[in-house]
Amino acid sequence: MRRLETAAAWLLGFLWILPLLYAFWTAFHPPEFSTRFVLAAPLTLDNFRRAWEAAPFARYFLNSFMLVTMVLAAQLVLCTLAGYAFARFEFRGKDIAFFLVLVQLMIMPDVLIVENYRTMARLGILDSIPAIGLPYMASAFGIFLLRQTFKTVPRELDEAARVEGAGPLEILWKVYVPLARPVYLAYGLVSVSYHWNNFLWPLIITNSVTSRPVTVGLQVFSSGDQGIDWSVITAATLMTSAPLLIGFLLFQRQFVQSFMRAGIK
C-alpha cells in the first residue's frame, strides 16, 4: 500500500515536471529532433543563439530588471510606512482606512485595466516602465504582512528607544525594520516573481522595445513571423524563465519557506 502510494506520488511529480522536461529537450536539440526522442540526438545551443538574435531580448531583460527593482523598492518603502501606521498608531478612521486597503486584496489592479489605462493616458506616461509598475506599488498584501509583523514587536523595545529620544521614523528604522528582515525577504521573493511573470497589464500598457518586459517580448516574438519554429520558441521561453528558475533551484528552501511565511500571516 505504502509502496503504491510512493509510486503514485512519483508519477504525479513526473507528470508535473514533464512539460518542463519536454521544453528542455526541444530547446537543447536540433529542430529535427524537437519531437523525436532519440538518446543519440546531438546537444546544441544553437536554438538559444537564434532566439537571442531574432529579438532584442537583452533590452527586454533590462526592462524587466528595472521594472522589478522599481516596484520592489517602492513597495518596501510604502508598505513599511503604512504597515507601521496601522500597527502602532492610534487615529480616528483607522479601521475604515484599513478596510480601504484590504479592498485591493479582492479587486486587484489586474482587473482594473480599462480605467488604469485611461489614467496612464491622462498622466501622459503610456508605454513606459513606471506605468507598468505604478498600480502595484501600494500593495495591500505588503501592508497587511508588515502590519502583522510589526504588531509582534514587543512594545518595550519601542518605548526604550523613545526614552532615548528617538522619533517615530528613527524607531521604525532602528527597531522594527531589522526585526522584520525574514518577512522582507519573503515579501521580496513573492513580489519579484509576481512582477517578473506579470503579463496582461504590461501587454496593454507597453508598445515598444524600450519598455516591454520579457514576458511581453516573448509573446511578441513567438506570435510574430517565427511561424512555428518550436525549437527557437522553447529556447526563448526557457530563457525568459531562467532567472527565476535558476534562483529557485539554488535557493529552493528559502523560496518555499518564504512563500509559506507570506501565506500564514
Next chain:
Amino acid sequence: MSRSAIHGWLLLLPAFALLALFTHWPVFGTLWDSFHATPKGSRPAPFVGLENYQVMIADEVFWRSLVNNFWYAVGTIPMSIALAILMALWVNSAMAGRTWLRMAFFTPTVLPMIAVANIWLFFFTPQYGLLEQLTGLFGISGRNWLGDPQTALGCVIVVAVWKEAGFFMIFYLAALQSIPPSLAEAAALEGASRAYYFRRIVFPLLMPTTLFVLVNAVINSFRLVDHIVVMTRGGPNNATSLLLFHVYQVGFSFWDTGYAAALTVVLLVILAAFAVGQFVFLDKRVHYQ
C-alpha cells in the same frame, strides 16, 4: 488632532495616495464610464444611460464568457485544492524522494504563465505534439485539442490547475507542519486508520487554510487569463473566452472602452459578492488581527 494621529496619517499618506489613484478611483471611474459612450477624439463622452448594459444583454460573447468562466472556476478550484492537499500530505510524509517531489510540484509556481503556456501550446499541438504522440500509442490520434470547442476549455483548465496546485500546496504544507505529532500518535494508539485520521482530524484542522486558499483560487479564476492570450485567444468560436479576456478584447482590440467599462462592472460585482460572502462566512480572524 493628536500628534499620534498626525504621524499615523502622514505615514499612511504615500501608500494611500497610490491606492486611491489606482484602486479606489478606478472602481468609481468604471461605474461612471459604463454609463457613457466611448469617447471619440478629445470631445467628452456623451451620457448614454444603460445603453452599454443593453448591448451587453444582447452580446452572445459576453454570455458565453460568463458561462465559460463559471465552468473554468468549477474546473480549476476543487481540482487544484484537492491536488494541493494530496501533494502536501505526500511532501510532508516520510516518503522517499520528497525533496524532489516538492521541487517538482512547486516549480510551475515560479515560472511565468506566458512562458509555460507556450510549452503547453507545443504539448497540445496537432499531429506532432507530445499529447498527440502519447494518445497515438493507444490509437486515438488525430485530435486537435485546442482547436476543438469540445476540448479547448478543458485544456485551458488543465494548464491552470497545473500552475496553481503547487502554489496552494505550500499553504497546506505550512498548516500540516503546525499540527502537533501527538495527535497522530494518539489516533494510531486508538487504532484509527489513516483515512479516518485524515477525515476526522487533519481535514478539519486544515479548514482555515482551505478557506484562505479558496478565496485565492476564486480571485485567480477571474484574474488569470495570460494563458488564454497565448494558447487560444478565446477561441475556437469563443469556447475559451473568459470574462477578463472579453474585457481585454473589447477594450484593447476593439477599443470600445465604454462597453469594456460596463463589462468590468460585472467582474467587480462578482468579486465584491465574493468579498461580502467571505466577510459573512469566514471567521474574521483570517483577516483581522
